[in-house]
Amino acid sequence: MPQPKDDLILDRLIHEPGRLAIMTVLSSVQAADFVFLQRTTGLTKGNLSSHLTKLEEAGLVTIEKRFVLKKPNTNVALTPEGMRRVTDHWHQLERLKTLSETLPDPDPA
Amino acid sequence: MERKQLEAAAASNHYLRGLLAIPFGMVLIASGLGNMEWGPFRELWTVPVAIVLAGGLYLLGVRYYNDHYGRVTLRTGRMRNIPTLATIGAVAMMIGGPILVQALDLPLNGFGIAWATVALGFYAVTVGLRLHHVVIWGAVLVASLVPLWGDPSTSDTPNIGLLIIGAAAIVTGLLDHRLLVRTFGSPADVDLEDSHAAT
Numbered sequence: 001m002p003q004p005k006d007d008l009i010l011d012r013l014i015h016e017p018g019r020l021a022i023m024t025v026l027s028s029v030q031a032a033d034f035v036f037l038q039r040t041t042g043l044t045k046g047n048l049s050s051h052l053t054k055l056e057e058a059g060l061v062t063i064e065k066r067f068v069l070k071k072p073n074t075n076v077a078l079t080p081e082g083m084r085r086v087t088d089h090w091h092q093l094e095r096l097k098t099l100s101e102t103l104p105d106p107d108p109a
Numbered sequence: 110m111e112r113k114q115l116e117a118a119a120a121s122n123h124y125l126r127g128l129l130a131i132p133f134g135m136v137l138i139a140s141g142l143g144n145m146e147w148g149p150f151r152e153l154w155t156v157p158v159a160i161v162l163a164g165g166l167y168l169l170g171v172r173y174y175n176d177h178y179g180r181v182t183l184r185t186g187r188m189r190n191i192p193t194l195a196t197i198g199a200v201a202m203m204i205g206g207p208i209l210v211q212a213l214d215l216p217l218n219g220f221g222i223a224w225a226t227v228a229l230g231f232y233a234v235t236v237g238l239r240l241h242h243v244v245i246w247g248a249v250l251v252a253s254l255v256p257l258w259g260d261p262s263t264s265d266t267p268n269i270g271l272l273i274i275g276a277a278a279i280v281t282g283l284l285d286h287r288l289l290v291r292t293f294g295s296p297a298d299v300d301l302e303d304s305h306a307a308t
Contacts, residue, residue, distance in 0.1 A: 021115055028116040029181050036179025039293040040118045069172075073180070090112050 010096075013058055014089045018043050019051045023078065023086040026061065031077040052076060060085060122274070122293060123181050124235040127285025129168045130278045132163035137275030141162075141268040156302025171191050177296040178289070199227045220270030228281070241284040 014020055021041040026032060032040075038048050052074075055061040060082030064075040078086070133229040139159035142150035142190030147154055225246045252273065258266045 011205045022113055024115040025119045028119045028184065031182040032119070033180040035177070036119075036122060036181045036300070038180050040122050068175075071176075075180075107243075 010092055011085055011089050013054070013060075014085055016051075018047055019055060020086075020089070022048070022051055022055065022076075023060065023082060024090070025082060026076060026078045027086050031075050033076070037076060055082070061102040118292075119181070121236050121289070123183065124176055125285045125289040125292070126170070126174045126178070127282035127287075127289065129167060130282030130285070132167040132170070134275040134278035134282065135163045135166070136160055137271045137278065140184045141271030141275065144268045144271070145265055165226070176292060187308065195227060195231045198230070199224065202227055216256040216258050218253035218258045218266055218273075220267050221249050221273060224270075224274045225250035225253060228277075241288075242281065245277050245281050245284075249273055257291075 014023055018041065021043070022037055025037060025040050034045075034048065036051075037043075037052075038045060041048065043051070052061065052063060056063050060079055062077050064077075065094055066073050066075060136159060139150065139156050142148070143156040202223035206219040209219065211219065228246045229242065229250070231237065232238050232246075253270065258264075
């Protein structure tokens with residue numbers, strides 16, 4: 001089996017669909033709270049919370065816990081590293097898509 | 110999963126908060142009726158009261174959306190500047206459009222033309238024009254361009270324009286809100302408690 005080229009390997013932490021959705025939404029805004037992310041990505045609160053913890057541990061997002069109008073509120077923003085990683089990841093996906101379209105069909109009918 | 114779809118979802122969640130347009134439409138209608146001295150609006154105090162009432166409703170709307178659809182800080186730059194640019198454009202067109210129409214002595218509704226153009230431009234840049242935007246604001250634009258309007262200095266043309274624009278803003282807002290609910294779900298159908306705050 002041919003080995004993939006090193007420069008085409010995907011970032012496995014970000015490639016998970018839930019985390020990719022969170023990172024992509026955050027890349028289009030400066031910061032968003034937990035409810036906005038839940039609405040926009042369609043994730044359950046348990047899934048979203050778990051993904052955010054992983055992303056924070058990896059240094060890709062910053063999480064600020066605060067109170068707004070006496071209610072707990074979690075505000076999330078991408079770190080510069082997170083922005084770079086998600087931009088690179090989408091670039092990599094585009095490259096793979098382009099590559100797959102240029103490869104010859106292995107089993108022409 | 111498409112990158113553009115996800116980025117568009119963030120913009121839609123912010124810009125389709127249509128109930129916020131209802132107080133704005135109310136102010137325009139109250140101003141039009143006040144200028145026309147129609148019914149209770151012939152009393153001078155009614156328009157300021159309507160503005161205060163609309164301000165209160167707007168703040169309630171902001172709180173409703175923040176609680177049920179979340180808070181977002183837009184990125185500095187193009188997206189964040191859109192409301193500011195739209196406001197500047199709206200003010201410039203609201204003043205300049207009618208003046209131009211009057212100066213050229215055209216039988217058009219300058220207010221309607223100005224507001225419809227700004228509204229269509231705003232929706233096109235923020236969330237992309239949807240069918241109801243085109244139908245409602247296109248109709249306002251076409252109606253304003255029909256050369257049947259009287260001289261704005263001697264007729265109720267500007268005030269009728271305000272009534273039409275106010276009604277269009279309210280109907281657009283209701284349909285935007287309906288689209289928001291259909292896209293992101295109603296307040297009741299998901300458990301939205303901020304569970305991460307406790308972890």
